[in-house]
Amino acid sequence: MSGNLINRIGDRAVYVQISEILEEEIRSLFNPGDALPAENDLANRFSVNRHTVRRAIDELVSQGILERKHGKGTFVLAQINYCIGSGTRFTENLNSLGRNSCSCVLRKLVIPAVSGVAKRLKITAGSPVIWIETLRTVDDQPFCIISHFLPKEGYEKILQAYDGGSLHQFLGSRLGIKLCRTESLITSVLPQGEDASYLKMPAHQPVLRTKSVNMNSKTNQPVEYALTRFRADRTELKIEP
Amino acid sequence: MSGNLINRIGDRAVYVQISEILEEEIRSLFNPGDALPAENDLANRFSVNRHTVRRAIDELVSQGILERKHGKGTFVLAQINYCIGSGTRFTENLNSLGRNSCSCVLRKLVIPAVSGVAKRLKITAGSPVIWIETLRTVDDQPFCIISHFLPKEGYEKILQAYDGGSLHQFLGSRLGIKLCRTESLITSVLPQGEDASYLKMPAHQPVLRTKSVNMNSKTNQPVEYALTRFRADRTELKIEP
């Protein structure tokens, strides 16, 4: 792989430079799932100690770019671009990237609407809503948790049959309605409750959180309020102009 | 501090055990701001190598319990606050960024473009770029830090006069060009470098990070690449459908 210039003047640590070189190469030459060369090989290539290479790899592991597997090797993880637009849907989005995503139901309950949910669904606070919690995985790695809230009225019976997969597709085919997304709000917080363990991430690393409302495109009535928490280290939300 | 039993059978790594002992002691005996004993002292106390102690401390640093200060010591951080700030609520429209908020220049330098910057500005890596770092405050509270990158060629002279305020407005009036934003990428990370102190936020709370490129709307050439870090606790990015 040719001349990678490691600068030993001391202004930038060797492991930082190696980690940047590796990151660049991973982005341009590797695909998700590919194995990185062994630590010893990399140490030889850069003419540094194996510990120094390990330190460089540590950086990329903590950035969610690489994953270590004891006894097997170090592997490239998928970086996911989730495009937010009025039309784009999650599953289509990921399928078009050639990823296999699946979604499973963690919880399905009827609860009284708290005010934030009620306001967005345009119902009165305390009215019953269906709360569905789903976990999405991409390439068998946890990716995001979504809390879906729908008015109980009109949707309860139908949703009894829902047990995973794309909720939007399910609603579309069962009700014959098309959903369209209104504005989304994006912020970031540390994971709350069980989120960190479902997402298999450390509790001190942030999640990206989006709030969005989906309307019935014919009646213009709110159908679903969704609160999504993405593993931030594996997600970049892409906003088209 | 007495008999701390380090088990060397090999079922649990020494550094893990030390990190647990330290965590327990920090919770029961230390207050936020207190300094941890020096790494050499801890190494002596546990009869292990300094590297092993460092590895144990690494765990606690990455959990947001400790903070290292080069040349000074290792310090106990305040406990994480789980509550989402219900105080100041903030909504900022990505498109209206760059209008009326107060902004001051932290740095203005010419540096060689690293690959990520070069790619977005469509110039060759290593070409000189102007790097302007600005801090925006709203109601005298720090809100976000923006790293602006512009090609040196064509913009250097003009930018010598820039000393704050809206950079987009400045470019618009000086050059008579209109900027238009291409896609934005949004993710979230823990604050890096000096960001936490400029933003007056704890180092273990996340920032929202956006990357965007502004083009000259006539020539369709990239003019500016901006990397923005928002205090996540004060920001909700609003995406219109």
Added chain:
DNA sequence: TAGTGGTCTAGACCACGCA
């Protein structure tokens, strides 16, 4: 058994903050 990552040691030198 061979190859991979995981841990620990020992020692050296550097960079930073402060008195």
Added chain:
DNA sequence: GCGTGGTCTAGACCACTAG
């Protein structure tokens, strides 16, 4: 100048995975 953390090296041995 001294004490602190930061980096790098060299070498050893362990634990896991796969053929």
